[in-house]
Amino acid sequence: MKLEDKKRVLREMVVHRRFEERCYQAYIERKIGGFLHLYPGQEACCNGVMEAARPGYDYVITGYRDHVHAIKCGSDPREVMAELYGKETGSSKGRGGSMHIFDVKHRFMGGYALVGGPFPLAAGIAKGIQMKGGDEIAICFLGDAANNQGTFHETMNMAALYKLPVLFVCENNLYGIGTAIERSTAVVHQHKRVCGYDMEAAETDGQDIEKVYEAAKTAINHVRSGKGPYFLELLTYRYRGHSMSDSRGYRSREEEEMWKQRDPIFILRDRLIAEKAMTMADYEAMEKEVDNYIENEVIKFAEESPEPKAEELEKYVFADRESQMPWITGKAA
Amino acid sequence: MAEIMYWEALQRAHDEEMARDPLVICMGEDIGVAGGTYKATKGLYEKYGPLRVIDTPISENSYTGLGIGASFLGVRPIIELMSVNFAWLAMDQMFNSAAKVRYMSGGQLTAPCVFRSAGGAAHQLGAQHSARMEKVFMGIAGLRVVTPSNPRQAYGLLKSAVRSDDPVYINEHELMYNMKGDVPDGEYFHPLEGSxxxxxxxxxxxxxxxxxxxxxxxxxxxxxxxxxxxxxxxxxxxxxxxxxxxxxxxxxxxxxxxxxxxxxxxxxxxxxxxxxxxxxxxxxxxxxxxxxxxxxxxxxxxxxxxxxxxxxxxxxxxxxxxxxxxx
Missing domain, CATH: 3.40.50.920 (Rossmann fold)
Structure with missing residues (x-):
């Protein structure tokens, strides 16, 4: 990675971290409802892969831990926060919530809440690309536990069979909700599982963004050049529970502390400081600047935005009725 | 006006829509090389090739999801679930993805898919091949459900369903594919609503x-x-x-x-x-x-x-x- 990119991405990762931590606070204040799944600890995964991809051009789809993926594709963090607040100005106009951020203009094709549900959708997006003849790729970010769904195997088979331009990124954070991977999964190293479909695969350290970036570059070159799908496993860790009601009783504080020693933001920060590209004071100033941005722009926007109107409850269930009249009435031109 | 069979009416609708729009595809089990269990896609593989007439593995939920994902990019898939009994397996993708995506994305994404399947009791097919499931589909917000009772409706409803921007489930019947009936010679779009x-x-x-x-x-x-x-x-x-x-x-x-x-x-x-x-x-x-x-x-x-x-x-x-x- 180039130095200026590393500096830019460091700030982005701090935005992502602070955004998520501020969500936690807003949830406690009951400003955010529903289920909330936070990303701290895993930032290098999304950032490393997307630095090697073309955000806003390549199609991205993921599960319910989706805020950071949307922002990385180009979503305005203010709109993502407004969505969490359930506001009309939110990414999905307040109809989706935390688990269903969508930003199609930036080709962020959504967060989905059924574990493993996005696998076939990603393959389908790749099928659409294949039919339209573009050089975009589809990137599907999911956790390790999604690989125990039938959709994983069914989709790997079809993606390989039809040679679809899709990259599957497995963010292996070692837990499926509150069950440790070795207690739910016969094969802990997830990239081994796709050899049954003759699919190219690799595994790398998901805490070091430069390693993620290099592995993703190889993977994306493979997919974009028409060689078919690729499966990239990133070893990572989520600091918080699965969602907000999770007190993390299934793992030790020592284990958590061990992973925090390998924090993706600190790894990059310390490297930049060692390379004399920045000082600790620069970093601290940047953190402060990011906190101000989150508070004064992102939270403020969400707080001040209007609610959707109750009379628009049924808007968006179906396509705009006027445009569909030829088929609704059978009076096609 | 010509008298044709229900399956021929479906085949004609597929063929016309695929000839018109290169983004119309069809997919399902045995629909291509084998020509379709009920012949609704007969001859299309030879005419349009494997990229548009897709023989899928027996993985109902995921090939349905694959069709839905393609529809996000403007592809118009006609997805055949050979028997409605197998559609149970695809309901996750049909309901959680296709039917809800427009709403939960605040109108940004839509899934203009057509799902077709044969339901009902035929001749001694037993407990797992005779289901009537229209009651389940009709309770899902965001999904249109139509059910043709004759070849004219089968032809016209499929044509309208392909053109509609909403996901449409077409409930057919095992016993009706050989039923004969008049279908207009010219293009005909049956209304998706009404009686x-x-x-x-x-x-x-x-x-x-x-x-x-x-x-x-x-x-x-x-x-x-x-x-x-x-x-x-x-x-x-x-x-x-x-x-x-x-x-x-x-x-x-x-x-x-x-x-x-x-x-x-x-x-x-x-x-x-x-x-x-x-x-x-x-x-x-x-x-x-x-x-x-x-x-x-x-x-x-x-x-x-x-x-x-x-x-x-x-x-x-x-x-x-x-x-x-x-x-």
Whole structure:
């Protein structure tokens, strides 16, 4: 990675971290409802892969831990926060919530809440690309536990069979909700599982963004050049529970502390400081600047935005009725 | 106007839509090289090739999801689920992805997919190949449900479903693929909403859909010839949304209603139609509306038991006579 990119991405990762931590606070204040799944600890995964991809051009789809993926594709963090607040100005106009951020203009094709549900959708997006003849790729970010769904195997088979331009990124954070991977999964190293479909695969350290970036570059070159799908496993860790009601009783504080020693933001920060590209004071100033941005722009926007109107409850269930009249009435031109 | 079979009508609609728009594709089990279990895609593989006529593995939920994902980019997939019994496996993607994506994305994404499957009891197919599941589909927000009772509707509904931006589920019937009927020679789009009065009458309305329309037509004939009762037959080809206005209009004219479906009684199309009658025209009624349905049993294999489980025209006649105090 180039130095200026590393500096830019460091700030982005701090935005992502602070955004998520501020969500936690807003949830406690009951400003955010529903289920909330936070990303701290895993930032290098999304950032490393997307630095090697073309955000806003390549199609991205993921599960319910989706805020950071949307922002990385180009979503305005203010709109993502407004969505969490359930506001009309939110990414999905307040109809989706935390688990269903969508930003199609930036080709962020959504967060989905059924574990493993996005696998076939990603393959389908790749099928659409294949039919339209573009050089975009589809990137599907999911956790390790999604690989125990039938959709994983069914989709790997079809993606390989039809040679679809899709990259599957497995963010292996070692837990499926509150069950440790070795207690739910016969094969802990997830990239081994796709050899049954003759699919190219690799595994790398998901805490070091430069390693993620290099592995993703190889993977994306493979997919974009028409060689078919690729499966990239990133070893990572989520600091918080699965969602907000999770007190993390299934793992030790020592284990958590061990992973925090390998924090993706600190790894990059310390490297930049060692390379004399920045000082600790620069970093601290940047953190402060990011906190101000989150508070004064992102939270403020969400707080001040209007609610959707109750009379628009049924808007968006179906396509705009006027445009569909030829088929609704059978009076096609 | 030419008389063709139900499967030929479906095949013609596929062919015309695929010829018109290169983004229309079809996919499903055995639909390509094998030509389709019910021949609805016969000859299309040879004509349009494997990229557009996709023989899928037997992975219903995921190939359905794959079609839905492609539709996000403007592809218009016609997804065949060979038997409605297998559609249980695809309901996650149909309901959680296709039906909800427009709403939960605030109108940004839409899934213009067509799902087709054959349902209903045929000839001794047993418990796992005879399901009627329209009752499940019609309760899902964001999904249109239509069910053709003849070749004209099969052709025209599929054409409209492909063009519609909403996901549409087309409920076909195992026993109807060889049924013959007139289909217009020119292009014809059947409305996705509404109902049709198949036979006009004055004394009682027989509501039905798909195969039960044919039981009702036979019952109306018997009622007219043997009992002097004039029955109106209404074809509810759109199950979601149901045609409230059409239901109200007919009941307001005949003042009596029998609702007939091959589905099992508790929860379903028939219960919903009776609710609409109560809401729309309760004071027009001369008798409480009744329904005629299949028995609530896993479909038996044995021929005698199978027959006993499924209603027929005689059951409809008996229900009508009872309404008139003549049963």
């Amino acid at each position: 049709e009065v198949t036979r006009s009458g004055t004394d009682v309305t027989l509501f039905g859909y798909n195969i039960s329309v044919h039981w009702n037509l036979k019952a109306a004939e018997i009622l007219d010839k043997q009992y002097g009762i004039s029955a109106e037959v209404v074809d509810l080809y759109s199950l979601s949304p149901l045609d409230r206005e059409g239901i109200r209009k007919s009941v307001s004219k005949t003042h009596r209603a029998v609702v007939v479906g091959e589905e099992e009684a508790p929860v379903g199309v028939c219960a919903e139609v009776i609710s609409i009658i109560n809401e729309e025209c309760f004071f027009e009624l001369d008798a409480a509306p009744v329904r005629v349905n299949s028995a609530l049993v896993p479909q038996p294999y044995n021929h005698t038991l199978e027959k006993a489980a499924i209603p027929n025209a005689e059951d409809v006649v008996a229900a009508v006579l009872k309404l008139f105090g003549r049963g």
